Amino acid sequence: MSYFLRRTENNLWRGMFSTFPEDLVTHGVSTRIGGVSKEPFDSLNLALHVGDEPTDVIANRKKFLRALGFKLSDIVTPNQVHGDKIFRVDENYRGCGCNNYADSIPETDALITDTPELPLMLCFADCVPIFFVDTENRAVGLAHGGWKGTLKKIAAKTLLKMNSEFGTRPQDCLIGIAPSIGVCCYEVGGVVIDKCKEAFPDDHERLLIQRDGKIFLDLQLANVIQLLEVGVPEKNIEVSNHCTCCTSDWYFSYRAAQKKNLDRTGRIAALIALK
Numbered sequence: 718m719s720y721f722l723r724r725t726e727n728n729l730w731r732g733m734f735s736t737f738p739e740d741l742v743t744h745g746v747s748t749r750i751g752g753v754s755k756e757p758f759d760s761l762n763l764a765l766h767v768g769d770e771p772t773d774v775i776a777n778r779k780k781f782l783r784a785l786g787f788k789l790s791d792i793v794t795p796n797q798v799h800g801d802k803i804f805r806v807d808e809n810y811r812g813c814g815c816n817n818y819a820d821s822i823p824e825t826d827a828l829i830t831d832t833p834e835l836p837l838m839l840c841f842a843d844c845v846p847i848f849f850v851d852t853e854n855r856a857v858g859l860a861h862g863g864w865k866g867t868l869k870k871i872a873a874k875t876l877l878k879m880n881s882e883f884g885t886r887p888q889d890c891l892i893g894i895a896p897s898i899g900v901c902c903y904e905v906g907g908v909v910i911d912k913c914k915e916a917f918p919d920d921h922e923r924l925l926i927q928r929d930g931k932i933f934l935d936l937q938l939a940n941v942i943q944l945l946e947v948g949v950p951e952k953n954i955e956v957s958n959h960c961t962c963c964t965s966d967w968y969f970s971y972r973a974a975q976k977k978n979l980d981r982t983g984r985i986a987a988l989i990a991l992k
């Protein structure tokens with residue numbers, strides 16, 4: 718099994734998990750290629766809150782959504798704040814945040830639903846996109862794991878929330894961890910190191926890697942570990958090996974932008990909908 722990129726009919730790229738059944742879900746991860754936004758948002762920036770021209774973002778969103786078979790007004794998207802709030806959405810929330818950031822679901826870093834054809838969309842630049850597919854109860858989820866959310870165990874909490882809302886059992890849940898900053902590039906300092914040791918007392922030595930006198934955090938592994946802890950079988954978890962910072966020609970990366978002395982960059986999007 719592996720994460721792969723597929724060319725779409727309207728000439729974009731779409732990242733996908735080979736384990737997700739195509740008859741059950743529609744999903745995709747965007748790249749930064751093929752949009753209309755100008756530097757430093759070049760070019761397929763899908764976030765309205767980063768200072769890009771809204772008309773460009775809307776054009777980009779429409780193009781990406783069309784590639785996956787949806788309209789702009791279909792999506793539900795939150796205002797992500799690096800917290801651990803998980804919110805269940807249904808038909809009543811269709812369109813929230815689709816063309817106006819103020820209308821997005823407030824202060825939420827994970828969405829879950831069992832409503833068919835309701836695409837959940839979250840935005841990322843280095844943080845970890847975590848996809849959830851409950852193949853038995855037909856439900857999906859999508860979480861945003863930056864260092865704060867990851868150390869607050871948002872991935873594990875999303876699964877537990879899906880359990881209480883939909884009866885999701887860990888063994889029936891497929892997980893996809895999409896491109897995000899790798900342990901190759903994610904250097905961290907004091908506060909993050911301390912919080913990581915607190916959150917993962919038994920595993921921090923595997924998560925905090927020393928190299929050349931610096932310390933790097935393995936965010937993807939931290940998400941995998943917390944999902945294993947709540948009972949997801951390892952075989953159900955598919956992890957992309959693309960590092961957004963190493964491959965910043967393909968993906969927006971906050972760290973890669975900083976290295977170029979850019980204080981702003983765009984966002985890729987992760988999207989999932991039940992069929």
Ligand SMILES: [Zn+2]
Binds near residue numbers: 903962963
């Ligand atoms: Zn890297």
